[in-house]
Amino acid sequence: MQAQPKPITGAPQWLEKSVKVASQQLKAAADAYQPGFNPRSTNTDGSTRLADYKDWITGFFPGSLWYGYELTGEDKLAKDAKRFTLGLDSLRYLTHTHDLGFMIYCSYGNAYRITKDKGYLPVLEQGAVNLSARFSPVTGVIRSWDFGEWKYPVIIDNMMNLEYLYWAAQQFRQPKYTNIASTHALTTIKNHFRADNSSYHVVDYDPKTGAVLQKGTHQGLTNESAWARGQAWGLYGYTMCYQNTKNQKFLAQAEKIAAYIMNHPNTPADKVPVWDYDVHNVKSERAPRDASAAAVIASALIELSTQVKDGKKYLDYAEDILKSLSGDQYLAKPGENNFFILKHSVGAFLFNSEIDTPLAYADYYYLEALKRYAEIKHYYKK
Template sequence: MKKRFNVIIAGFSLFISVTSMAQAAGKEAWFLHAVDVVSQQLTRAAQVYTPGHHPRSVNPDGTVRLANYTDWTTGFFPGCLWYCYELTGDQQLAAAAKKFTLALDSVRYIKKTHDMGFMLYCSYGNAWRITGDTVYLPALRDGVRNLYNRFSPKTGTIRSWDFGPWHYPVIIDNMMNLEYLYWAATRFNIPAYAQAANMHAITTMKNHYRKDYSSYHVVDYDPATGKVLSRGTHQGLADESAWARGQAWGLYGYTMCYKNAHDPRFLQQAEHIACFLMHHPRMPKDKVPVWDFDVHNAMDPDGRAPRDASAAAVMASALLDLSTQAKDGKKYFDYAKEILEALSSNAYLAKPGENHLFILKHSVGAFLYNSEVDTPLNYADYYYLEALKRYAALKKQSAPDQ
């Protein structure tokens, strides 16, 4: 009874907090409109879709591609519901978020992927953070153990995939899953988790990044010696190109690592990556990049290469976080705001009831494989919502005329 009372009190406090957050940012019409659309879309989506079969994207034939519990994207839809609850205080969304989250209990037993952070921390992690309900902890405890077991002291990294021609592949996306390890190190009092996260970030900084602070997608290691065998791509245009979402993953990852580890090398890396992105000569005026920064000239003579709203959403969320940690944070806040305003325009934001109840349009999964090209993506929605929430929180804390 006491636990239930505490959860109720926590929920009420959350409602007061998010209401004031929304009011602080609510003077801006684009923000109010965005939250309204998000709320309508997710309320209906929670009624249409079934727990355990979460909307991932839209197929070329117009049907919805669903994600079951083994899909790396499966945690994003519950995470969207939790974030929308934070933005609105709508108890129906909280109930739906819990239902869709608990449907993923079996994810805790998966051992063959590094994506446990995406799958569990974005769903169960947000659920625990918001409610404090201990029902979410067992799955989080089991899942992070399986993630940690993929760490190799020999390579200094967490193995990403168990498929393909590589010996020991590590992808830049893996930076995102380190947050799960940092959180669990504190929550479960296992320092080795944070130590593995730090080592992975340091090794990735050394082996994934070029002199201009753009990142390779895949680095393959010799599992016996830790030697780098190859650097290349699996989703970008070419081995030496700058795949847009990969650059955003790195920016987010190093910003998050600095927040957790307070290692100045991570902050410096995040700012270097931000500079690469913010000053890239082929960044479009609306700051929503095409799917790879090196798609240009003869490759794209008409300038019609698909945009990737998912990359933009990840960038916006990361830059807002970076703005709170860097000395010159305002430039990152302002850039993120421009991205959010673009994503909240009619060019990218769905109209209520349309877009198969996804929030954003125009993202790209894997262009070279003709997979999820110019389609909604659940992780684009997730990081857009996270960015809206971070923006609202920062507006609440800052001067009214910022």
């Protein structure tokens, strides 16, 4: 393992408290759950909803443990992270999903990044092969789902999985992965975004011609609404694409999405959005907050702040989000919330699934945002 990370020092009280709570929750969760069945959310009866290795969210808990280790330097978190990561070894055989970036890169990718242990590479290498195989040169995009009545569905979430391919292109000397990722990102700019820079959730393509068949949603309020986490996925995705390519089209798209989010009139004062930006009565029962969207936005904006000359506005907005998420309304008390770190996220409102509940990916991107924030503020050094 590489040199042990140093815990943050000299940080504001809200950040130190958040890291302490996260550490306590992560260690308790690692003791309570078993590798291969990772905590996903909370069921309506209050019990923990677990995810097996085939679930799209399964990589987030190991990834959170790795981030917890980076933030604290605690050996137990590193050991737990390794244990839960290795419990996902069978991910290398999956070919039915585009979510391999979430599943493999968030777990095995962070493991290798931090430890440089080559034992993690075989899963990462095979996973990249399987993800890239879902790309079609006809459509110019990576297929998202293998279910439903769509012909060739692509969701905005898929932007998040491109980071895995950019990394794999360098690590395994496969430049075609870079071409696939960038082609997907460019095609998505062309077809997923409206004039106001909000995005559709699902675009369906004709696999034989590449023509767009329909645009709509699977999780948003309406086909024309702006599902909050979808906007967050887009912001994060294009910020990351620019970081990997320096293509100005990606930076421009990231800034357009950031402007849409930061200037939206329906954004609550604490900057934690409701589950869809087009829910106009944000105080209604149909408007639960989505801390997961807020966490993704914060992490993306911190990264974006380093890529432009006037980045302070992005960092300040992200800081406001993190302070909100680190307050009593969203941050769990140690030992509560089924050992999740954040409260009040929304999975799929229209399906009455995971509404106003903790979510594994909310914790993951919150921890990533805290780590990025601590780095940019020089509160700790690797």
